[in-house]
Amino acid sequence: MLRWFLIAVLVAGFAMAAVIAPQMISSSNRATDDLKFPTITGENAGPLPVASVDHEPTHAFEPMPQNAEGTHVWKISNTGKADLELTKGPSTCSCTIANFKNEESKYVLKPGESTEIELKWETRSNNGEFKKSASVLTNDPYKPSIDFVVQGIVRPAVMVLPPEQVVNFNNVSNDHVNSYDLVIYTSDFPQLKVTKVSSSKPEYIETSVQPLSEDERQKIMDQRAQFNQKEPIFGHKVIVSLKTGMPVGLFSEEVSISTDHPNPKQGPLKVLLSGKMTGPIGCYPEVLRMSQVQADKGATMLANLVVRDKKPVKFEVVAKPEGVNVNIAPADPAKGAESAGRYRMTVDIPAGTKPGAIEGPIVLKTDHPNATEISVPIQAIVLGTK
Amino acid sequence: MSMIRRRFRGAVLIFSALILAGCGSNSAPPEPAVKTSNEPKTGRQPESTAGVTEKADSSKTDDGIGANDWRNPAAVLLISGEQSGYLEPCGCTSGQLGGLIRRYEMRHRLTQRGWNVVGVDLGTLIKDPGASLGGLEQTKIKFTVALRALKAMNYDAIALSASDLKLGTLEVLGQYLNLGDSPRILGANVKPTAGFEQTIVPSRIAAAGDKKIGITAVLAPESLEQINDPTLPDLLTVTSPSEALKTVAPQLASSSDWQVLLVQGPPDLATKLAAEFPIFDVVVASSVYEDPKADADVANGGKTLIVNVGKKGKYNGIVGFFADPNAAPKYQKITLGTKFDSPGAGEPIRKLIDEDFQAELKSAGVVENFPRRSHLSAVPGSTFVGAGACKQCHPNTYAKWLTSKHSHAYEPLTNVKRNREFDAECITCHTTGFEYESGWVSAEKTPYLKGNQCENCHGPASLHVSDPDNTKFRKALALTSESADKNMLCIRCHDADNSPKFAFSTFWPQIMHKGLDKYDNPKVHKGLDAQDIARLQKALLADQNPKDNGVRKTTY
Numbered sequence: 001m002l003r004w005f006l007i008a009v010l011v012a013g014f015a016m017a018a019v020i021a022p023q024m025i026s027s028s029n030r031a032t033d034d035l036k037f038p039t040i041t042g043e044n045a046g047p048l049p050v051a052s053v054d055h056e057p058t059h060a061f062e063p064m065p066q067n068a069e070g071t072h073v074w075k076i077s078n079t080g081k082a083d084l085e086l087t088k089g090p091s092t093c094s095c096t097i098a099n100f101k102n103e104e105s106k107y108v109l110k111p112g113e114s115t116e117i118e119l120k121w122e123t124r125s126n127n128g129e130f131k132k133s134a135s136v137l138t139n140d141p142y143k144p145s146i147d148f149v150v151q152g153i154v155r156p157a158v159m160v161l162p163p164e165q166v167v168n169f170n171n172v173s174n175d176h177v178n179s180y181d182l183v184i185y186t187s188d189f190p191q192l193k194v195t196k197v198s199s200s201k202p203e204y205i206e207t208s209v210q211p212l213s214e215d216e217r218q219k220i221m222d223q224r225a226q227f228n229q230k231e232p233i234f235g236h237k238v239i240v241s242l243k244t245g246m247p248v249g250l251f252s253e254e255v256s257i258s259t260d261h262p263n264p265k266q267g268p269l270k271v272l273l274s275g276k277m278t279g280p281i282g283c284y285p286e287v288l289r290m291s292q293v294q295a296d297k298g299a300t301m302l303a304n305l306v307v308r309d310k311k312p313v314k315f316e317v318v319a320k321p322e323g324v325n326v327n328i329a330p331a332d333p334a335k336g337a338e339s340a341g342r343y344r345m346t347v348d349i350p351a352g353t354k355p356g357a358i359e360g361p362i363v364l365k366t367d368h369p370n371a372t373e374i375s376v377p378i379q380a381i382v383l384g385t386k
Numbered sequence: 387m388s389m390i391r392r393r394f395r396g397a398v399l400i401f402s403a404l405i406l407a408g409c410g411s412n413s414a415p416p417e418p419a420v421k422t423s424n425e426p427k428t429g430r431q432p433e434s435t436a437g438v439t440e441k442a443d444s445s446k447t448d449d450g451i452g453a454n455d456w457r458n459p460a461a462v463l464l465i466s467g468e469q470s471g472y473l474e475p476c477g478c479t480s481g482q483l484g485g486l487i488r489r490y491e492m493r494h495r496l497t498q499r500g501w502n503v504v505g506v507d508l509g510t511l512i513k514d515p516g517a518s519l520g521g522l523e524q525t526k527i528k529f530t531v532a533l534r535a536l537k538a539m540n541y542d543a544i545a546l547s548a549s550d551l552k553l554g555t556l557e558v559l560g561q562y563l564n565l566g567d568s569p570r571i572l573g574a575n576v577k578p579t580a581g582f583e584q585t586i587v588p589s590r591i592a593a594a595g596d597k598k599i600g601i602t603a604v605l606a607p608e609s610l611e612q613i614n615d616p617t618l619p620d621l622l623t624v625t626s627p628s629e630a631l632k633t634v635a636p637q638l639a640s641s642s643d644w645q646v647l648l649v650q651g652p653p654d655l656a657t658k659l660a661a662e663f664p665i666f667d668v669v670v671a672s673s674v675y676e677d678p679k680a681d682a683d684v685a686n687g688g689k690t691l692i693v694n695v696g697k698k699g700k701y702n703g704i705v706g707f708f709a710d711p712n713a714a715p716k717y718q719k720i721t722l723g724t725k726f727d728s729p730g731a732g733e734p735i736r737k738l739i740d741e742d743f744q745a746e747l748k749s750a751g752v753v754e755n756f757p758r759r760s761h762l763s764a765v766p767g768s769t770f771v772g773a774g775a776c777k778q779c780h781p782n783t784y785a786k787w788l789t790s791k792h793s794h795a796y797e798p799l800t801n802v803k804r805n806r807e808f809d810a811e812c813i814t815c816h817t818t819g820f821e822y823e824s825g826w827v828s829a830e831k832t833p834y835l836k837g838n839q840c841e842n843c844h845g846p847a848s849l850h851v852s853d854p855d856n857t858k859f860r861k862a863l864a865l866t867s868e869s870a871d872k873n874m875l876c877i878r879c880h881d882a883d884n885s886p887k888f889a890f891s892t893f894w895p896q897i898m899h900k901g902l903d904k905y906d907n908p909k910v911h912k913g914l915d916a917q918d919i920a921r922l923q924k925a926l927l928a929d930q931n932p933k934d935n936g937v938r939k940t941t942y
Contacts, residue, residue: 331581
């Protein structure tokens with residue numbers, strides 16, 4: 001009998017701990033210290049409050065436009081036998097609870113009573129996946145926190161492909177035209193027209209506008225359908241071409257596209273074009289960097305020399321930082337034609353190199369008619385032995 | 387008797403579950419309360435329920451890791467991914483999560499527990515260089531730094547990702563060449579061309595004490611469609627992930643104790659492959675949302691954990707593997723918040739980011755050599771002159787600007803301990819006209835463009851200040867609050883990372899400056915010459931740094 005009594009006491013002890021412990025732990029970890037987590041007192045340790053929410057706390061909304069506001073309401077009821085205390089917890093959006101006067105205030109639901117929890121969110125300039133959440137802390141020991149979540153897709157009135165509104169041309173050669181097809185489309189204005197396209201470098205950037213073909217339109221709709229966006233779309237292609245002869249080096253240009261979409265919040269769409277115009281031989285990585293070479297151990301850096309037209313090239317090292325050894329050999333001669341035009345450059349910083357910075361280019365002379373000299377920057381720091 | 391035992395076990399279960407629920411509460415946004423997995427939790431149970439029979443070790447409760455009920459895991463898999471260029475906590479406002487310094491510290495604390503840690507990363511170390519505010523050159527350096535950081539943290543494997551390849555396939559393969567033996571870049575369904583074979587391998591076996599973890603990764607072939615790199619098809623051949631795993635998965639199963647698959651592709655692909663290859667204990671999937679769920683999903687009757695760790699490096703995950711063949715692996719999400727900040731924490735990574743990275747940006751001249759373009763809304767020929775020149779005719783507007791944080795935006799970049807004057811990602815929002823011809827170059831060459839000045843919204847103004855009554859020049863600079871909002875001028879810097887509470891309707895009134903000046907003085911219609919502009923540019927610096935520590939009243 002005593003054993004039964006001890007077991008009962010243990011069970012009761014654990015039940016109490018289950019009520020109090022999570023609140024202590026949760027309280028210590030909360031984002032802000034000014035929140036007052038409800039405490040369980042001896043009075044209501046017997047009859048307990050029960051927080052019941054009328055439907056799923058995660059609400060998936062239909063795709064929304066930018067600069068719009070959404071709301072969703074849940075009903076929370078006290079189906080228990082003690083007072084249910086509600087406190088506003090951490091949130092990533094505006095959360096209003098009926099009768100909540102301020103952030104710190106506590107709202108009490110008597111048994112049988114209910115109130116509304118309303119989440120408001122603003123889509124602002126978000127584009128794509130969107131998720132906001134807010135939590136309500138309660139003194140229901142089995143639901144110390146109820147997390148209300150709203151999630152879905154936010155999209156502008158007029159959309160662009162690629163959605164990042166950036167075209168990364170990467171390393172491109174200026175001996176031919178490099179083009180990219182942007183797509184400008186909408187789902188709510190079938191007669192959409194592109195009214196103006198301008199670029200920051202009109203002497204080297206050409207643009208033209210074409211309506212989307214039925215196949216192209218269908219392909220985009222099929223892709224969107226995978227993300228549960230099934231409405232028809234209407235739009236145009238804006239073909240952006242970088243003309244031949246564009247100067248070698250990094251570029252970061254901009255194209256601005258205006259449409260006649262009636263949404264007053266819809267401004268011109270700006271698409272960034274970036275990349276690097278290169279010559280016929282490239283070194284990758286373009287810069288050899290090594291920040292912590294131990295003087296007593298030395299180090300080796302590797303790079304690939306790539307000849308775009310895949311013709312064999314002879315390299316000669318004509319300049320290099322002092323104390324550095326450079327060797328160039330075909331990358332994989334056994335593979336024959338498959339590895340044509342690819343060379344491996346090995347740069348050795350020998351053990352015993354004097355501590356300090358190694359900075360400067362490795363200059364290579366080649367017999368390629370359009371790239372007689374290549375410069376590969378090297379930046380290394382050699383550390384002394386401790 | 388047996389009934390009482392069951393009841394007792396039930397109380398323990400509630401107790402443990404509530405403790406775990408409480409541990410999950412932190413500064414991060416709350417998680418959905420309802421699990422999304424429909425998988426019945428039968429068989430081997432992952433997560434908290436599997437741990438209730440083990441005694442919690444209270445000595446581990448204060449290191450910020452959690453997982454206090456893990457008793458002597460034989461191996462611990464540290465999972466990260468989709469860092470997207472966030473070497474530091476996302477954004478420059480306080481209270482943000484993530485950062486490699488904290489991750490280093492977190493990993494250090496895992497090893498301090500005596501655990502054998504194997505690190506894997508899902509890839510996407512950097513953001514698309516085209517979309518990055520730092521531009522292509524900075525992103526290349528950042529990629530190098532990210533790889534170095536993972537090496538310093540003894541990572542074993544990184545999945546090849548389409549996002550990283552946007553840096554340029556040749557550049558990426560070139561950087562991989564210098565990784566050495568660890569970490570290895572994995573791509574079971576990716577075959578590099580001749581001369582690059584050693585840069586990407588199908589799998590690797592990582593040692594964790596006397597146990598072995600077999601790791602492989604796949605890349606969704608369609609994810610390469612988003613890469614605009616003409617060299618890619620010559621350099622990499624990508625095949626079906628399923629076909630590749632048919633060969634790799636059995637090899638891993640026969641040579642390791644636990645098997646891990648990293649899936650670079652849509653989350654659905656991870657779910658599909660987990661079902662198709664039930665030998666995997668852990669499948670790491672990409673994330674749809676920045677903030678991941680607290681729990682892993684489960685597949686194959688509880689055999690497989692499907693894990694995602696969110697985006698921007700704000701969270702990591704750890705999976706504990708246990709020597710007991712009947713003990714299921716356990717998962718714990720770790721939020722990289724301030725609990726991992728402590729004096730000296732993550733020092734090697736702090737040095738890498740605050741010193742080496744910044745020195746390399748400076749040495750490469752990323753800011754000075756940033757590719758510049760014409761300003762699309764400017765009258766051709768107009769250049770940036772600085773707010774000093776505006777002061778001459780708009781003194782009250784200028785005075786209002788001087789009281790705003792915009793006028794002092796450069797100062798935080800000059801912090802001695804965290805100097806960011808050569809970091810293009812910071813410079814772009816803390817100076818004027820950066821990215822445009824005649825805009826910010828450096829503190830030496832363009833000191834009159836420090837801070838966020840008038841011309842960042844209105845455009846370059848040289849033609850207007852020299853001929854103020856020219857209506858064409860005035861019109862090019864004119865801007866209403868409505869068009870500023872519509873063109874999302876503020877959002878470029880006041881974005882979700884750096885200004886999470888930004889709303890045009892509440893922020894605009896703080897800097898509103900319409901109608902503050904009158905133009906009845908004949909002087910304001912005269913225009914400025916080069917000497918006037920130079921004098922006013924110099925005066926601007928004095929106004930931004932008044933020795934009397936107050937804002938000077940401007941008169942003319």
